[in-house]
Each structure stands twice: as C-alpha cells, then as structure tokens.
Amino acid sequence: MYYRYVIKELRHRSNRTLVNVFGIAVGIALFVSISAVSTAYKTAASRPFKNIGADLIVQRAEKQQDQPDKRIKSMRGIRLPFSNQLFEAQDLLALQRIEGIDATTHALLLWEFAENGFRTIMGVDAGQSSLGAGKVRDWVKQGRFPEKPDEIALEKHFAKFQKIKPGDTFQISGHTFTIVGIIEIKEGAQVAAANIYMPLGIARMLLARKPDAMNLIYLRLNDPSMLNQVKSQLAAQIKGASISSSDSFLELMGGVSMISEKFSLIASMVALLGAVSLIMKTMIANLVERSHEIGILKAVGWTHQEIQKQLTAEAFVQTLAGGLLGILVGYFISFLLGFLSITIPIPWELNPVPAMAKQAQAASQIVRLPVSVSLPLAATAMGLSVIIGCVIGYVTGRRTSKMKPVDILRQL
Amino acid sequence: MNNHHIISATDLNKDFDSLQVVKGVNLDVNKGEFVAIVGKSGSGKTTLLSLLSGLERPSSGRVILDGRDITDSSENELALFRRDTVGFVFQSFHLIPTLSAWENVALPLFPVKISAEKRRERALELLRQMEMEHRAEHRPSTLSGGEKQRVAIARALINNPKIVFADEPTGNLDSATTDAILEILKCLHADNGLSLVMVTHDLDLAESSDRIIRMQDGEVLS
Ligand SMILES: Nc1ncnc2c1ncn2[C@@H]1O[C@H](COP(=O)(O)OP(=O)(O)OP(=O)(O)O)[C@@H](O)[C@H]1O
Ligand SMILES: [Mg+2]
Numbered sequence: 001m002y003y004r005y006v007i008k009e010l011r012h013r014s015n016r017t018l019v020n021v022f023g024i025a026v027g028i029a030l031f032v033s034i035s036a037v038s039t040a041y042k043t044a045a046s047r048p049f050k051n052i053g054a055d056l057i058v059q060r061a062e063k064q065q066d067q068p069d070k071r072i073k074s075m076r077g078i079r080l081p082f083s084n085q086l087f088e089a090q091d092l093l094a095l096q097r098i099e100g101i102d103a104t105t106h107a108l109l110l111w112e113f114a115e116n117g118f119r120t121i122m123g124v125d126a127g128q129s130s131l132g133a134g135k136v137r138d139w140v141k142q143g144r145f146p147e148k149p150d151e152i153a154l155e156k157h158f159a160k161f162q163k164i165k166p167g168d169t170f171q172i173s174g175h176t177f178t179i180v181g182i183i184e185i186k187e188g189a190q191v192a193a194a195n196i197y198m199p200l201g202i203a204r205m206l207l208a209r210k211p212d213a214m215n216l217i218y219l220r221l222n223d224p225s226m227l228n229q230v231k232s233q234l235a236a237q238i239k240g241a242s243i244s245s246s247d248s249f250l251e252l253m254g255g256v257s258m259i260s261e262k263f264s265l266i267a268s269m270v271a272l273l274g275a276v277s278l279i280m281k282t283m284i285a286n287l288v289e290r291s292h293e294i295g296i297l298k299a300v301g302w303t304h305q306e307i308q309k310q311l312t313a314e315a316f317v318q319t320l321a322g323g324l325l326g327i328l329v330g331y332f333i334s335f336l337l338g339f340l341s342i343t344i345p346i347p348w349e350l351n352p353v354p355a356m357a358k359q360a361q362a363a364s365q366i367v368r369l370p371v372s373v374s375l376p377l378a379a380t381a382m383g384l385s386v387i388i389g390c391v392i393g394y395v396t397g398r399r400t401s402k403m404k405p406v407d408i409l410r411q412l
Numbered sequence: 413m414n415n416h417h418i419i420s421a422t423d424l425n426k427d428f429d430s431l432q433v434v435k436g437v438n439l440d441v442n443k444g445e446f447v448a449i450v451g452k453s454g455s456g457k458t459t460l461l462s463l464l465s466g467l468e469r470p471s472s473g474r475v476i477l478d479g480r481d482i483t484d485s486s487e488n489e490l491a492l493f494r495r496d497t498v499g500f501v502f503q504s505f506h507l508i509p510t511l512s513a514w515e516n517v518a519l520p521l522f523p524v525k526i527s528a529e530k531r532r533e534r535a536l537e538l539l540r541q542m543e544m545e546h547r548a549e550h551r552p553s554t555l556s557g558g559e560k561q562r563v564a565i566a567r568a569l570i571n572n573p574k575i576v577f578a579d580e581p582t583g584n585l586d587s588a589t590t591d592a593i594l595e596i597l598k599c600l601h602a603d604n605g606l607s608l609v610m611v612t613h614d615l616d617l618a619e620s621s622d623r624i625i626r627m628q629d630g631e632v633l634s
Contacts, residue, residue: 002522004515005508012510012551296506299467300520300567301495303488309523405491406468408506409458409579 006313016286020279021322024388027275028326028381031268032373033333035380038264040334040371044342046246052192053131055224057244058217058234060085076113078173078206081120083242084109084215094237095217100226106214107133108203109194112172119158121172122194123203132218133192136183142166143181146198149205153181158195172196173206276388283315283396291403298405307400312393319392323385330381331373338371415479418443418575418607419464424473426459426630433459434470435630443574444605446598448618451627457611458579460627464609465498465577466490478574495520499568501578501597505560507552507567514539514548517566538566542596558589565596575607576600582617594620 010017049055061083080086087106095104108123126147128134136153137145143166146152152170154162159182164170170177177198185193204213221230227245234243287294297307419441426434433456441447441464449457462468463475466482467490474483478497482490494500507516517535524531539545542562552560561581568576578597582590598620600606610621618624626633 004528005511005519005522008510008512008515292506293508296508297519298487298491299494299500299506301491301493301498301571302520302523303491305488306523401487404468406462409462409467409502411504 002310002313005310006317009314010317013286016282017318019282020318021325023275023278023282024319024322024385025325025329027272028323028385029329029333030271030275031384032327032330032377032381033337034264034268034271035377036330036334036371036373037337037369039374039377040337040369041342042246043370049246051186052133052135052218053220054218055221055227055245056219056230056234058087058219058238059083059215059242059244060087060091060238060240061242078110078112078121078208080207080215081109081111085240086209086213086215087217087238089212091238091241095219095234098230098233098237100222100230101219102222103128103131103220105132105134105218106200107216107218108200108207108214109216110203110207114171114173119172119195120193121196121198121203121206122192123200123206124197125200131220133194133197133216136185136192136197139183139186140181141184143179145183146180146202149202150175150177151180151198152177152202153183153197154179155193155195155197156182156184170196175206272384272388276392279318279388280392280395283392284399287311287396287399291400292408292411294400294403295405295408295411298403299408304397304401308393308397311397311400312390315393315396316386316389319385319389323382323388326385327373327378327381331378334371334373337369340369340371342369416443417441417476418445418478419609420474420476421464422474424460424463424475425471426456426463426468427471433630434463437473437630437632439464439625439632441575441607441609444601444607445623446601446608446621447610447623447625448621449609449611449625449627450613450615450618453613455627456630457613457627459630461577461579461609461611465500465575466494495524495571497571497574499571499573499576501561501564501568501576501581503580503583505552505557505564505584507560507563509552512549512551513544513555513563516552516563517570519567520571534570535566538569539563542566556589557585558592561585561589561593562596565593565600569600573606575609578608578610580611580613582612582614590614590617 049057062080062085095101105125105128107125110121110123112119112121122133122136124133124136129137140153141156143153152172154164154170159165159179164179166179166181168179170179183197200214204211207213219230221227231243231245234241294307297310302310417440419439421437421439424434424437424439425432437460449460451457459468463470464477466475466477466485470483474481476482477493480493482493485493508519511519514532514535517538518531521531521534536545536548539548542565544559544562544566547555547559547563552563555563565581576597581597582593585593594617597608597610601608608621610617612618
C-alpha cells in the first residue's frame with residue numbers, strides 16, 4: 001500500500017488534516033451525546049416502573065362526566081382516588097385472556113380526607129414482593145412491614161411531617177392503628193408512593209365494600225417488546241382502563257426527552273451530515289488545489305482506481321481519527337451531562353396525590369440523568385465514521401477522473 | 413511500421429475546438445535515437461509530445477509506441493502503458509511537495525507490487541546515479557532547481573522506460589545547471605541506449621541530439 005504517501009500527505013498538510021479530523025469529531029461527538037442523552041431520558045423515565053418491577057400499570061378513572069359538586073359532597077372520609085376506580089371480576093378474567101403477561105399483582109389505593117388533613121393509603125398484596133406496590137416491603141427502613149389487622153407503616157417524610165414514630169398510634173377513619181415501620185421510597189419510585197401502607201385486606205376493610213376490591217393492577221410482561229401489543233389488547237378488553245408505561249413519563253417530560261428514538265437518530269444524523277458536508281467541501285476544495293498532484297500521479301502511470309484508493313485511504317484515516325476523537329469527546333460530554341438532575345413529572349392518573357391537595361409531596365421526582373455511552377453506541381459511531389470515510393473517498397475520487405495528466409504540462 | 417521504430421506517428425492531428433494545434437504530423441523515432449523538437453512558442457511542441465507519449469489522444473491519426481497502437485486506448489490503459497514504458501521530465505519538475513526526494517523517485521512504483529525494500533533500494537540507486545543520494549530524505553521545497561530536475565530524472569527512470577520524453581527540461585535552470593542536466597540526459601542516451609524525445613527552444617541544446625525536428629504552426633518542417 002501507499003501508506004507512506006497517505007501518512008506524509010496528512011502530516012505535511014496538518015492544518016487541513018486537523019480541520020477534517022475535528023469536523024468529523026464534532027459530528028460524531030454530537031451524534032454520541034445526543035443519542036446518549038436521549039437514551040438516558042428513556043432510562044430515567046423507565047425507572048419508576050423498573051423500581052417496582054412492572055412494565056404496565058392499569059387503572060380505571062372515574063367517568064369524566066361526573067358532576068364536580070357530587071365529588072365534593074362525598075369528599076369526607078375514605079374514598080377512591082378519581083383515577084383509581086374499582087375493577088370488576090370480569091376485568092380480571094379479561095386479563096387472563098391476554099397473551100404475553102408474565103405476572104400480575106394488584107393493590108388498593110385509598111384517599112382519606114380527615115379533619116387534620118389528607119393522606120393516601122396503599123393496601124399492599126401480602127403475597128407479592130417482586131412486583132408493584134409490594135416492592136415497598138423491601139424498602140422498610142425502620143421496624144417492619146405491618147402484618148396484624150391493627151398495624152400500619154408510614155412513609156418516611158409523612159412520618160416526619162406528622163412527627164410520629166414507630167410505636168405511636170394513628171387514627172384512620174375512626175380506627176386506631178399502631179405504627180410498626182417506616183418506609184423510604186426509592187428514588188424514582190413515586191408511582192408506588194403513599195403516606196400509609198397496610199396489608200391489602202385491611203385496606204379493603206376500610207373501604208367497607210367488596211372483599212376483593214382493587215384499583216391498581218401491575219403487570220410484568222414476558223417480553224418488553226410486546227408492550228404496545230399488550231397495551232392495545234388491554235384497552236380493548238378492559239373498558240375504561242387507563243394504561244401507563246414508561247412512555248407515559250416520556251410524554252410528560254418534554255424538552256430533550258421528547259426526542260424519540262427516531263427523532264434523536266435524525267437529529268444526530270443531521271449533525272453528522274453537517275460535519276460530512278463540511279469535510280466534503282474542504283476535501284473537494286483541496287482536490288482542486290491538488291489537481292496538479294493528481295495530474296503528476298496520472299502522468300507517471302497511476303490508474304484512476306489507484307488514485308481513488310489513495311484518496312479513500314486519506315479520507316479513511318482522517319475520519320477514523322475523527323471518529324475516535326468524537327467518541328472520546330462525546331463520552332466526556334455525556335459524563336458532564338450525567339451531573340444534571342432532571343425532573344420526571346408524574347402523569348396525573350399515576351399520581352397518588354390529588355391535584356388539589358396542597359401537600360409538600362411534589363407531583364414530580366428528581367433524578368440524576370443516567371447518561372452513559374454504551375458499547376453499541378460507540379461501535380455505531382465508529383461504523384459511521386468508517387462509512388463516511390469511504391463515501392468521502394469515493395466522491396472525491398470520482399472527481400479526479402476528469403483531471404487530465406496532460407494539463408500538468410501547461411502548469412508551472 | 414517498422415520494428416526498429418520506438419515511435420511511429422501517422423497523420424497526427426490535434427484540435428482544440430476550432431483551433432488546429434497539430435496538423436498532419438508524420439514522424440518516426442528510432443529505438444535509441446535522441447530527437448529534439450524545436451520551434452517557436454505556441455507552435456505545438458508540447459501538444460505533439462503529449463500525443464506521442466500517450467498523455468493525450470489525437471483528434472485523428474495513429475500513434476504506435478513501442479509496437480503498440482495507443483490511439484484507441486482507454487485512460488487507464490494509457491496510464492499502465494506509461495508506467496511500464498515511458499518516463500517523463502518536465503520543465504517545472506512536478507515533484508510531490510509532501511514526499512521526500514527518494515519517495516518522489518519511487519512514486520511511479522507505489523502502486524506496483526514489489527517489496528518496499530526493493531522500491532527504496534532502486535530509488536536510492538537512481539539518486540546515487542544523479543549524485544543526489546545525500547538529499548534522499550529532503551523534500552522538494554528544500555532543493556535547488558537543478559537538484560529537483562535530477563530527482564525528476566531519477567523518477568523518470570525508475571520503471572526502466574524504453575523512452576523518455578522531456579519538455580524543456582532545462583527551461584527553468586541557469587546555464588551551468590542546464591549543461592549538467594543535458595550531460596545526464598546525453599549519458600543516459602549514450603550509455604543505456606535510451607530513446608529520448610526532448611522539446612526545447614534552445615538551439616544549442618538541440619545540437620546535441622541525433623536529429624532536430626522543427627515545428628511551425630503545428631506542422632513539422634523537416
Ligand atoms: N487544452 C488546450 N485548449 C486550447 N488550446 C490549447 C490547449 N493546449 C494548447 N493549446 C494551444 O495550442 C497551441 C500550442 O500549444 P503548445 O503548448 O503545444 O505550444 P508549445 O510549442 O509547447 O509552446 P511553448 O514553447 O510556449 O511551450 C497554443 O496556441 C495553445 O494556446
Ligand atoms: Mg510547450
């Protein structure tokens with residue numbers, strides 16, 4: 001090979017080489033960091049679900065046409081949240097007909113409007129601790145999870161706010177409970193958050209309705225790629241169901257997170273294309289400058305293919321270097337972006353707290369953006385640089401075919 | 413045609429649009445002959461040289477170079493043919509600025525499959541013949557005009573050509589250097605039996621050739 005010529009050409013025209021290498025590097029760095037950030041948003045958005053081991057949450061909201069004043073009348077005491085009406089037995093049967101569901105668990109979420117304030121109560125299925133609200137059993141910080149009918153656990157901030165601790169008693173809807181544990185909700189798991197936790201049976205008793213009442217269903221899928229399919233089946237089978245997945249968070253986050261996978265690909269491609277056209281331009285401008293040299297090569301017997309090979313090798317080395325540099329810079333940018341904290345707003349129907357409750361508990365959660373450059377992403381970036389190198393080599397090479405060796409005879 | 417002709421050109425014409433630059437040239441060059449082409453500026457010397465050497469195709473007529481009809485060859489065929497058979501020396505040297513002297517000499521062999529070692533050996537050997545071995549690692553920008561032309565001559569010889577075409581090889585050199593370069597070319601011709609076609613408008617230079625061909629307005633006079 002003419003590697004010696006390639007190296008000399010690049011080394012002795014170092015300004016031009018640097019412009020090209022940096023141009024590609026900027027394009028690749030943008031590609032890498034845009035992709036990494038968009039993935040990070042997705043990861044962040046999937047956290048609330050990941051933390052409770054669920055792919056989907058199914059709820060049924062109160063019918064929209066309900067009169068607002070009717071709501072207010074029934075406000076006092078224990079009631080169902082607007083977005084969490086009870087499921088029927090037939091709904092559960094319908095669930096069993098849907099393919100692709102690996103595991104199911106349920107919970108009962110209640111609101112109490114008491115004299116001294118508003119609180120949310122989560123009745124947790126005692127049998128399940130790997131999925132759904134049952135996960136809070138793993139997050140007991142102090143004491144233990146309630147077992148007996150007169151025991152409850154409190155969420156850490158709520159307990160602090162109320163200035164109560166394990167061993168104290170607590171009144172709910174006229175019943176007296178003993179606090180046996182404090183629960184700390186894991187970062188980004190606010191979908192499972194409530195002020196008060198108790199076994200499902202006790203919550204059902206508080207609601208004083210059907211003994212099998214439930215208003216939250218958590219689903220885990222066999223295969224995450226079946227998400228949309230299962231979603232649409234659920235919508236068809238369970239009337240009035242509102243089905244949430246991590247996409248629901250992404251939609252709410254707005255900004256960069258709005259960049260869907262496709263869009264981020266397009267955006268980064270545009271960045272890359274900008275870099276490519278820049279380099280194409282300098283390479284072609286440079287080719288005009290080098291037409292003399294190309295003429296010499298032709299005169300001394302280089303074929304068109306051999307010249308094309310030389311130019312491709314030059315482009316290849318530059319884009320390869322630019323690609324590597326770009327990945328490093330992209331990695332560094334991603335590392336810096338990893339220090340950003342982002343807010344994940346909770347979709348209305350997943351927020352356990354009613355919108356009008358002026359609770360300290362925010363309807364959103366703040367997490368560190370989990371940016372990272374994955375190996376496949378780096379490999380894609382590298383592959384892109386190589387492809388770019390070949391394309392540039394090909395395009396510039398084609399241009400040389402019109403250059404005539406005889407022209408150098410008339411050049412001084 | 414005759415097999416002791418290295419070049420046999422018949423009824424060569426070259427037009428640029430309506431401009432006839434070479435008109436009905438018939439010319440044979442014997443193997444081992446040193447031919448000088450002289451004529452006024454614009455008389456078509458360079459154009460004729462490019463037709464004879466396969467750098468350019470004629471508008472009409474035939475060129476047989478080293479027994480091969482190159483008139484209808486493709487660009488690539490001509491390139492490969494030049495690589496195998498022809499050497500060039502130009503007025504303005506035409507060295508690659510980023511390459512060192514020996515690399516410039518080896519340039520025609522870069523795409524040829526021989527070992528890097530051999531290629532370098534051969535280039536250095538030719539530089540030694542040109543008394544330029546000590547500048548082998550220097551780039552053209554650091555060389556004098558005469559030194560550049562010595563490098564260019566070495567490059568023209570690296571493929572063991574049967575014929576060397578030189579277009580005013582001393583046009584950019586002072587008289588002392590001109591003499592030295594001419595001496596080299598004459599030696600190559602005399603010692604190695606190399607065919608040589610040289611364009612010049614210096615009649616003194618042309619005197620050292622075996623035959624002088626005069627051109628005027630695109631035609632060969634004698
Ligand atoms: N590519 C071209 N297009 C148009 N005209 C051309 C082209 N090449 C050469 N000519 C014209 O052909 C004529 C002969 O040119 P050529 O270079 O062969 O002359 P020359 O004898 O070598 O002159 P000089 O001694 O100045 O080098 C000139 O008038 C020139 O302008
Ligand atoms: Mg000329």
